[in-house]
Amino acid sequence: MPPLLVIDHHNGVPAYRQIMDQIKLQIATGVLAAGAEMPSTRTLSADLALNPMTISKAYSLLEHDGALERRRGQTLVVRAVKDAEGRSARLELLRTQFAAAASLARQLDIPKDEAIRIFKASLDETQS
Amino acid sequence: MPPLLVIDHHNGVPAYRQIMDQIKLQIATGVLAAGAEMPSTRTLSADLALNPMTISKAYSLLEHDGALERRRGQTLVVRAVKDAEGRSARLELLRTQFAAAASLARQLDIPKDEAIRIFKASLDETQS
DNA sequence: ATTAGCGTATTAGTGCACTAATACAGCATG
DNA sequence: CATGCTGTATTAGTGCACTAATACGCTAAT
Structure with a gap:
């Protein structure tokens, strides 16, 4: 392992x-x-x-x-965390990752709606 | 000035x-x-x-x-205008970054609609 | 007390990104 | 040519983030 x-x-x-x-x-x-x-x-x-x-x-x-x-x-x-804290921690991780993606989209001058469309596709393509 | x-x-x-x-x-x-x-x-x-x-x-x-x-x-x-020649390359960069973000969202068991909501917020915060 | 584990303060070494100094080649104009 | 501009290749200096070596104090068990 x-x-x-x-x-x-x-x-x-x-x-x-x-x-x-x-x-x-x-x-x-x-x-x-x-x-x-x-x-x-x-x-x-x-x-x-x-x-x-x-x-x-x-x-x-x-x-x-x-x-x-x-x-x-x-x-x-x-550390023992409350469920709410665990949730906010997860969301914070997400925000960090998403901020990088959003920043890249901006650097590449990709329109917001198109960025969202591509992101949705990525969510669907993500497999277990 | x-x-x-x-x-x-x-x-x-x-x-x-x-x-x-x-x-x-x-x-x-x-x-x-x-x-x-x-x-x-x-x-x-x-x-x-x-x-x-x-x-x-x-x-x-x-x-x-x-x-x-x-x-x-x-x-x-x-330079005059951004043309479409490097567009596909830029989109490919985006897909790579977005795939990582989507994968993380899935690992964290974040619902798809909430992931999209957070991503939209990230896009807005990236301005300026 | 002794031993064996622990974390870490202090110090030093290293690599790399950034900036600058210098010197050189190209192009325009007289 | 000569002059004066252009950009930049090369080299060197500097600061800082990161990592490692060493040594110290602490706790627990024997």
Whole structure:
């Protein structure tokens, strides 16, 4: 089975941010349940062949963002979220992605109605 | 009257990109009409207190993007009209980006109609 | 107390994007 | 030709984001 996190070293996205994005997505989709314990910085750093500081940076930022929290000592666990919070978190993820798409549409001078038409088609074409 | 271009040196956006964005905007809004001659790299570099190479970089990229074109020598002018030649390529870029957004929406179990609603909002927020 | 795990503050190294300095080639006009 | 403009290739400098190396303090268990 594939590891929980995968780092792509040649796509320009910094490793700590790839970690953050994937964990956030896994929390939003329920792959990581509330209360789940995260691997330690050294364990994860060994798995991903990264320095513990890189993991620490990602974890710290995730804690600052409210995605993770500390419990009894240094153990990092997935934060328990209300359903409404989970929903708003998912919507926030969507907005980020959609904003990039909308920005691209604007850069390409694609009319709004046509952008919407193409987007609808993409939604229909998306398969499981 | 204010100069045509204004560079903000402490907002993190590189100067050459500020130049590109402002010129593209002025073309889109008609402030720069098709066929209008752009100031020379040295003239503009003096006005903006930048190196001619920075202007040259912006101009070259704008030409590559199809916003400007060369005419009779080195004079750079605003390109006449966007034609349909690169249209299919632009739409293909859009489809790639939109497919990623649609895929995320599906992973997050966001209903189609709500995804479209959020996307429309993103399009509106992208203005200016 | 000792051991073994934990996270991270501090420091340093590295790569890259951006900008500038310099120098050169092309074109027009006298 | 000579002059004066044009754009830019080449090179170098600089700042910053990212990552790693090292070392330290902390907690828990024995």
